[in-house]
Amino acid sequence: xxxxxxxxxxxxxxxxxxxxxRLRYALTVAVFLLPSAVPLLLFTLIPMAGSLWTSLHEWNLxxxxxxxxxxxxxxxxxxxxxxxxxxxxxxxxxxYLPLVxxxxxxxxxxxxxxxxxxDLFRAIYFLPxxxxxxxxxxxxxxxxxxxxxIVNWAIGLVGLEGPGWWTDPDWAMPSIILASAWKDLGFVMxxxxxxxxxxxxEYLEAARVxxxxxxxxxxxxxLPLLSPSTFFVVVISLIxxxxxxxxxxxxxxxxxxxxxxxxxxxxxxxxxxxGRAGAASALSWLLFAVVLVVTLIQVRGQRRWVNYG
Amino acid sequence: MAGSARVAAATLITAxxxxxxxxxxxxxxxxxxxxxxxTLRYFTFxxxxxxxxxxxxxxxxxxxxxxTVDVQVETAPYDQYFTKLQTSIAGQTAPDTxxxxxxxxxxxxxxxxxxxxxxxxxxxxxxxYATESLNAFKHDGKQFALPASFxxxxxxxxxxxxxxxxxxxxxxDWTWEDEQAAAEKLTSEGVYGDFQPVTFFExxxxxxxxxxxxxxxxxxxxDSPQGVKxxxxxxxxxxxxxxxxxxxxxxxxxxxxxFKSGKLAMWHNGIWQFAGLKDVPFTWDVVVEPGDSQKAxxxxxxxxxxxxxxKHPREAYTWAKFLSSSDVAATTRIAxxxxxxxxxxxxxxxxxxxxxxxxxxxxxxxxxxxxxLPPVIARQxxxxxxxxxxxxxxxxxxxxxxxxxxxxxxxxxALLG
Numbered sequence: 001x002x003x004x005x006x007x008x009x010x011x012x013x014x015x016x017x018x019x020x021x022r023l024r025y026a027l028t029v030a031v032f033l034l035p036s037a038v039p040l041l042l043f044t045l046i047p048m049a050g051s052l053w054t055s056l057h058e059w060n061l062x063x064x065x066x067x068x069x070x071x072x073x074x075x076x077x078x079x080x081x082x083x084x085x086x087x088x089x090x091x092x093x094x095x096y097l098p099l100v101x102x103x104x105x106x107x108x109x110x111x112x113x114x115x116x117x118x119d120l121f122r123a124i125y126f127l128p129x130x131x132x133x134x135x136x137x138x139x140x141x142x143x144x145x146x147x148x149x150i151v152n153w154a155i156g157l158v159g160l161e162g163p164g165w166w167t168d169p170d171w172a173m174p175s176i177i178l179a180s181a182w183k184d185l186g187f188v189m190x191x192x193x194x195x196x197x198x199x200x201x202e203y204l205e206a207a208r209v210x211x212x213x214x215x216x217x218x219x220x221x222x223l224p225l226l227s228p229s230t231f232f233v234v235v236i237s238l239i240x241x242x243x244x245x246x247x248x249x250x251x252x253x254x255x256x257x258x259x260x261x262x263x264x265x266x267x268x269x270x271x272x273x274x275g276r277a278g279a280a281s282a283l284s285w286l287l288f289a290v291v292l293v294v295t296l297i298q299v300r301g302q303r304r305w306v307n308y309g
Numbered sequence: 310m311a312g313s314a315r316v317a318a319a320t321l322i323t324a325x326x327x328x329x330x331x332x333x334x335x336x337x338x339x340x341x342x343x344x345x346x347x348t349l350r351y352f353t354f355x356x357x358x359x360x361x362x363x364x365x366x367x368x369x370x371x372x373x374x375x376x377t378v379d380v381q382v383e384t385a386p387y388d389q390y391f392t393k394l395q396t397s398i399a400g401q402t403a404p405d406t407x408x409x410x411x412x413x414x415x416x417x418x419x420x421x422x423x424x425x426x427x428x429x430x431x432x433x434x435x436x437x438y439a440t441e442s443l444n445a446f447k448h449d450g451k452q453f454a455l456p457a458s459f460x461x462x463x464x465x466x467x468x469x470x471x472x473x474x475x476x477x478x479x480x481x482d483w484t485w486e487d488e489q490a491a492a493e494k495l496t497s498e499g500v501y502g503d504f505q506p507v508t509f510f511e512x513x514x515x516x517x518x519x520x521x522x523x524x525x526x527x528x529x530x531x532d533s534p535q536g537v538k539x540x541x542x543x544x545x546x547x548x549x550x551x552x553x554x555x556x557x558x559x560x561x562x563x564x565x566x567x568f569k570s571g572k573l574a575m576w577h578n579g580i581w582q583f584a585g586l587k588d589v590p591f592t593w594d595v596v597v598e599p600g601d602s603q604k605a606x607x608x609x610x611x612x613x614x615x616x617x618x619x620k621h622p623r624e625a626y627t628w629a630k631f632l633s634s635s636d637v638a639a640t641t642r643i644a645x646x647x648x649x650x651x652x653x654x655x656x657x658x659x660x661x662x663x664x665x666x667x668x669x670x671x672x673x674x675x676x677x678x679x680x681x682l683p684p685v686i687a688r689q690x691x692x693x694x695x696x697x698x699x700x701x702x703x704x705x706x707x708x709x710x711x712x713x714x715x716x717x718x719x720x721x722x723a724l725l726g
Contacts, residue, residue, distance in 0.1 A: 060416075061398065062395050062398045062399060147555065147557075147558040147560075166559070167554050255701075257702050272395075275395065
């Protein structure tokens with residue numbers, strides 16, 4: 001940001017810069033921007049414009065598009081399926097976000113101490129983050145298989161009966177939350193670990209000298225000074241949470257009985273199962289609007305609680 | 310981070326689509342290959358995995374008769390087939406010819422995606438086809454697809470299990486009560502008496518067996534007393550004579566493996582399973598499905614259609630006709646128990662009875678005496694999913710059968726618009 005803003009400031013200082021030089025400068029900037037601007041245009045902005053256009057049509061992929069104006073939006077806003085899909089997505093976020101944050105924070109604190117094999121543990125906890133979602137989802141599907149999974153087998157050893165996990169509507173979303181939190185734990189851990197290491201030890205020592213106990217030091221020093229990292233993690237995790245798809249698609253396909261039908265899964269079904277690409281595009285834009293609003297609220301709200309020291 | 314994994318998954322899906330497309334573009338090079346050969350793509354779901362070789366036999370015979378045409382077969386499992394097909398049509402890499410089932414035919418015919426095969430070849434001889442089959446694939450008076458095969462659903466049973474339990478073998482006169490009584494006796498530790506999926510496809514058939522109607526006058530009518538009876542028949546088996554959803558645990562081909570391992574006494578399934586049961590170490594046979602107030606057997610029709618955008622309409626027609634009605638195709642399908650050819654020649658069909666296993670093959674023809682065709686609407690897939698989902702709710706005991714049907718009916722009515 002600051003880099004791109006500097007040159008105009010410089011040109012104010014030298015208002016009589018020859019036009020030829022200015023052109024060369026603009027060209028230089030353009031050349032440097034090109035490598036990221038072209039893919040952004042091709043793979044993000046143009047498809048976005050295309051989906052906005054599609055959202056105003058009825059289109060089953062095999063017939064020509066038919067203009068319907070805002071009908072898709074009107075249909076979606078009044079449909080129970082849309083409400084259910086957003087409800088399930090919020091349920092996912094409500095379970096996933098606290099779990100992944102608390103887990104990531106716990107791990108980060110644990111691995112922020114001098115201990116043997118620390119780097120190995122950090123690498124191990126980060127491994128799921130770089131693993132493909134399809135692999136992780138299949139793995140958890142097997143682990144949580146109600147009939148033959150190792151989790152229910154272990155529960156059976158202590159004489160209890162494990163739940164139906166992803167075959168039971170009440171347990172399907174918790175199963176997905178569990179798998180998701182497990183996978184993203186390492187990412188949250190790394191970010192918070194970096195945040196923890198940026199906290200000067202002097203603060204904690206001074207507090208100790210003043211007689212603060214471990215909880216007070218955590219509550220009054222670590223947590224406030226960690227807030228920039230927390231803010232970043234929460235924003236990213238929320239956006240990821242709204243877009244939850246891969247794990248749902250692989251583990252339950254939105255079932256059982258629609259209990260895990262989240263927004264993006266609904267977008268997929270509308271397009272590829274039901275031939276309603278227009279409605280699917282409209283739903284994508286609704287999701288975009290929701291994510292935008294939520295993120296804006298977070299950015300505004302951060303002034304109250306994020307402490308940049 | 311999580312985002313990059315999502316990108317990876319998206320890339321995977323794109324790659325899969327791209328492979329489907331690249332196969333297309335690879336063969337879409339329109340310059341005739343060496344020797345002036347025309348490459349014709351054919352996309353199918355019914356050949357893999359059990360009948361790829363049989364299809365190869367038909368292709369080889371066709372290429373011998375039409376040396377200038379090179380048929381390229383592409384297969385996909387049924388549950389991915391239509392996603393791939395519509396994506397390739399949208400991406401303008403549609404295969405020249407492809408398989409369509411009766412339920413999806415209307416969607417593609419109305420969409421204008423199909424070539425009118427009645428005029429494509431300049432040949433209008435349809436005497437080789439059974440008339441009803443031919444008419445099933447007409448739309449607006451045009452022959453948009455040629456019937457290629459049909460199959461029915463029967464009751465398969467493990468004879469050894471029946472004999473061991475001392476239960477009389479199923480007969481053509483059986484009703485639901487007989488089946489249920491037998492299933493209860495046959496269910497024991499590790500052995501299930503019955504298996505009939507709780508789905509839309511079983512439901513519309515059971516509904517007809519109970520004397521009900523799925524819809525009439527543009528409105529759903531399946532939440533009738535007959536509908537309740539049919540749904541209760543299906544749902545009542547779950548957890549009693551049939552495994553529950555949790556026990557199945559989403560395992561693919563659970564029922565097939567259960568039957569093959571001798572742990573399932575009765576199995577409602579299609580005649581396309583016959584070939585896969587060739588080597589099982591027990592005796593099995595088939596019988597027409599038990600009915601309630603009447604008999605009704607599900608019949609599935611598959612056809613060959615050509616893309617409206619194919620560059621080789623004449624070759625596409627010749628291939629479609631060969632695949633659907635030639636002697637080679639008919640005898641290959643019969644010899645390998647790969648569904649039945651919709652030919653009018655009864656002598657050819659009689660060949661189906663020659664294979665000694667299962668002994669009561671005649672039941673396959675008997676089942677055609679009273680059939681149940683699936684209801685077809687424009688928003689077919691949504692209707693099927695809605696009905697299956699509500700029935701699943703009832704099967705898991707989360708809703709009463711009546712509630713589930715009322716809900717399903719209102720969803721289907723909304724789809725009928």
